[in-house]
Amino acid sequence: xxxxxxxxxxxxxxxxxxxxxxxxxxxxxxxxxxxxxxxxxxxxxxxxxxxxxxxxxxxxxxxxxxxxxxxxxxxxxxxxxxxxxxxxxxxxxxxxxxxxxxxxxxxxxxxxxxxxxxxxxxxxxxxxxxxxxxxxxxxxxxxxxxxxxxxxxxxxxxxxxxxxxxxxxxxxxxxxxxxxxxxxxxxxxxxxxxxxxxxxxxxxxxxxxxxxxxxxxxxxxxxxxxxxxxxxxxxxxxxxxxxxxxxxxxxxxxxxxxxxxxxxxxxxxxxxxxxx
Amino acid sequence: xxxxxxxxxxxxxxxxxxxxxxxxxxxxxxxxxxxxxxxxxxxxxxxxxxxxxxxxxxxxxxxxxxxxxxxxxxxxxxxxxxxxxxxxxxxxxxxxxxxxxxxxxxxxxxxxxxxxxxxxxxxxxxxxxxxxxxxxxxxxxxxxxxxxxxxxxxxxxxxxxxxxxxxxxxxxxxxxxxxxxxxxxxxxxxxxxxxxxxxxxxxxxxxxxxxxxxxxxxxxxxxxxxxxxxxxxxxxxxxxxxxxxxxxxxxxxxxxxxxxx
Amino acid sequence: xxxxxxxxxxxxxxxxxxxxxxxxxxxxxxxxxxxxxxxxxxxxxxxxxxxxxxxxxxxxxxxxxxxxxxxxxxxxxxxxxxxxxxxxxxxxxxxxxxxxxxxxxxxxxxxxxxxxxxxxxxxxxxxxxxxxxxxxxxxxxxxxxxxxxxxxxxxxxxxxxxxxxxxxxxxxxxxxxxxxxxxxxxxxxxxxxxxxxxxxxxxxxxxxxxxxxxxxxxxxxxxxxxxxxxxxxxxxxxxxxxxxxxxxxxxxxxxxxxxxxxxx
Numbered sequence: 082x083x084x085x086x087x088x089x090x091x092x093x094x095x096x097x098x099x100x101x102x103x104x105x106x107x108x109x110x111x112x113x114x115x116x117x118x119x120x121x122x123x124x125x126x127x128x129x130x131x132x133x134x135x136x137x138x139x140x141x142x143x144x145x146x147x148x149x150x151x152x153x154x155x156x157x158x159x160x161x162x163x164x165x166x167x168x169x170x171x172x173x174x175x176x177x178x179x180x181x182x183x184x185x186x187x188x189x190x191x192x193x194x195x196x197x198x199x200x201x202x203x204x205x206x207x208x209x210x211x212x213x214x215x216x217x218x219x220x221x222x223x224x225x226x227x228x229x230x231x232x233x234x235x236x237x238x239x240x241x242x243x244x245x246x247x248x249x250x251x252x253x254x255x256x257x258x259x260x261x262x263x264x265x266x267x268x269x270x271x272x273x274x275x276x277x278x279x280x281x282x283x284x285x286x287x288x289x290x291x292x293x294x295x296x297x298x299x300x301x302x303x304x305x306x307x308x309x310x311x312x313x314x315x316x317x318x319x320x321x322x323x324x325x326x327x328x329x330x331x332x333x334x335x336x337x338x339x340x341x342x343x344x345x346x347x348x349x350x351x352x353x354x355x356x357x
Numbered sequence: 358x359x360x361x362x363x364x365x366x367x368x369x370x371x372x373x374x375x376x377x378x379x380x381x382x383x384x385x386x387x388x389x390x391x392x393x394x395x396x397x398x399x400x401x402x403x404x405x406x407x408x409x410x411x412x413x414x415x416x417x418x419x420x421x422x423x424x425x426x427x428x429x430x431x432x433x434x435x436x437x438x439x440x441x442x443x444x445x446x447x448x449x450x451x452x453x454x455x456x457x458x459x460x461x462x463x464x465x466x467x468x469x470x471x472x473x474x475x476x477x478x479x480x481x482x483x484x485x486x487x488x489x490x491x492x493x494x495x496x497x498x499x500x501x502x503x504x505x506x507x508x509x510x511x512x513x514x515x516x517x518x519x520x521x522x523x524x525x526x527x528x529x530x531x532x533x534x535x536x537x538x539x540x541x542x543x544x545x546x547x548x549x550x551x552x553x554x555x556x557x558x559x560x561x562x563x564x565x566x567x568x569x570x571x572x573x574x575x576x577x578x579x580x581x582x583x584x585x586x587x588x589x590x591x592x593x594x595x596x597x598x599x600x601x602x603x604x605x606x607x608x609x610x611x612x613x614x615x616x617x618x
Numbered sequence: 619x620x621x622x623x624x625x626x627x628x629x630x631x632x633x634x635x636x637x638x639x640x641x642x643x644x645x646x647x648x649x650x651x652x653x654x655x656x657x658x659x660x661x662x663x664x665x666x667x668x669x670x671x672x673x674x675x676x677x678x679x680x681x682x683x684x685x686x687x688x689x690x691x692x693x694x695x696x697x698x699x700x701x702x703x704x705x706x707x708x709x710x711x712x713x714x715x716x717x718x719x720x721x722x723x724x725x726x727x728x729x730x731x732x733x734x735x736x737x738x739x740x741x742x743x744x745x746x747x748x749x750x751x752x753x754x755x756x757x758x759x760x761x762x763x764x765x766x767x768x769x770x771x772x773x774x775x776x777x778x779x780x781x782x783x784x785x786x787x788x789x790x791x792x793x794x795x796x797x798x799x800x801x802x803x804x805x806x807x808x809x810x811x812x813x814x815x816x817x818x819x820x821x822x823x824x825x826x827x828x829x830x831x832x833x834x835x836x837x838x839x840x841x842x843x844x845x846x847x848x849x850x851x852x853x854x855x856x857x858x859x860x861x862x863x864x865x866x867x868x869x870x871x872x873x874x875x876x877x878x879x880x881x882x
Contacts, residue, residue: 149699149700149701170732170735174728174731174732177701178484178724178728179480179481179484180473180477180480180481181476181477181480181481182472182473182474182477182507183701185466185467185472187466187467188466191466219472220470220472221467221469221470301508302508303508303509305508305509310699310700374643377641377642377643378641389652390652391652392652483717487717487721490654490717491654491760493652493654495652495654515686519654519655519656519715519717520717520721521656521658521681521686521715521716521717522716522717522720523679523686523687523690523716524687524689524690525686525687525688525689528686534681534684534686535684538684547688548689
């Protein structure tokens, strides 16, 4: 039987130049439920579908506030995400303390990128099994970053990670032109529609399983932009939004039966404790 | 007379007394700064409606000796803020190197526009000074930071070797707090009057105050640096001369020196 | 002859390999010239009412006889979710060495923020009060040189004031004045807030005198007392003056008021 000899640790290259453990960590991200992020000129929105391991259990949180001006959405191992989120919270507090300003998003993402990269180059360590979307605003405006277990980070206009996220990405690609000038409300609608694309056939967005998070800039006291702190919308706060997209969705009539992608990801709560 | 090389350049004990070893111990417990050595005197600063004017003379004294007469004590940061140092010159130079590093890493993160504004910089430096004083290893400086704050308003604040911080429409360190500050406060008693002050007026006030400092502060020089910070950047002139000096008043001062009448 | 260059250790006879503690030219041990503390003057005052607390302080910042700044507040909101502390419920006042005061404020605020991350709710006033005590005591042998006070509403919604010494001893009190003019204001407070030495005129002689009935004070009454207390302190203490900063904590939130004081 074929056995892969190059996946015993996260520091050894295969002869094809791959590091399998990192790729496997990437798979963990794909098993987490889908999260979407979209940036406009003034706001960034994070959108997530929460999963419950079983009927009786509660829904696992997907969006976390890091500081008043930044937040993350997670897909993958929640426990690994908690380590990263605690680290990011500490860095943001420390930065505020020493410089008296919010941590620039690029700097923050750079720090977790570096932290994750170390895990791929030091023997005996394991890559983080979680992918993040980091949303935030700083003096250069709103930003959305993608973070992968490999330590890769990249700025995005809009992105989705997690199970069946390809559908959401396709939706985002189709609408990319419209995001920049979106209002908050329009951003939410795009976000929720993208989420819907990635749902399994008989699953719906409900007030229980949907999370929306928004952070942005607003008009400050003397005409200068000031931070509109991150706000998380859960439960009934999302009701109207969900209803509004369920109607318009019917109008657009996009119900293609997406076949692939379902195979690996669809199963709820299989094997490993993966996100949610 | 001892002509061995070890003795070259050393003050003779029979003339000057034995060397005080407490100043320089080659081995023994590590000693932190107990006093400044080469020092710069006052720095003064004033806010006006679009920014800040700040000035300091170019002298570095060694005790009462005017040791270095071309030392620039104003330092721009990222072309958006200005720092004025008084106190120990070597600690100033240490901070200067440190700030160069900081501004490089900032510029690397965000090449398009400076992001650490004067308010951020002031907070950073005051934390640095406070940390050092808490280690009983102070950086012996009293500094002024001028520039713009988060809202683009003029910003002027001081930080000292203890980590104390304060901000006012006009500020002065050292002797300047006694001599220059009363003059400047006559023009800008509060923030409202600083909002009305023009750039030209502010520069004139600072020049006038620098003149008084030169008249009355024995450790001062008539060559000085003057910087104006606005939203357009820092304009720094490092070779200003005091103009229209008048020593006529000196005749009227009695009770000092060799005067007999 | 060569012995005149006495810094050559070999010529000075046997010695320790390290030199002794610093000595002055006269051979006396030289004192450390660096003093890590200073006093920045100013005064603070806190009074708790039935359903409110008022925390007040002047805004003068001094070094010796110099006024560094006329607007340097020493009463701070603590534990809000954002940097501008809009939703804060607790107020800290610090008097003494201002740099230590601000370091203490930053420390406590960070701790409140981390508490919120961990527990998903704001810190209660009495938890915060206890924590402040431990923070101060942690630096028992290099203290924060401040007279701290913490004010807010307790779990029942009643006004509460906690006052501290520099090393963390604390007590919940009705009212307290601290800082430079603390000893000037406190007796006034005893009389006006706790009705000490107030008797009903003509109600008797000596021990038969009847005490005036003690009443809880309303918010406008307390505001007047605070202003009067500071007007008095400004008159008699050079380190107090410029502006009175008053933070009124009620269940609706925190209201901030600035009133002018004498600037002389």
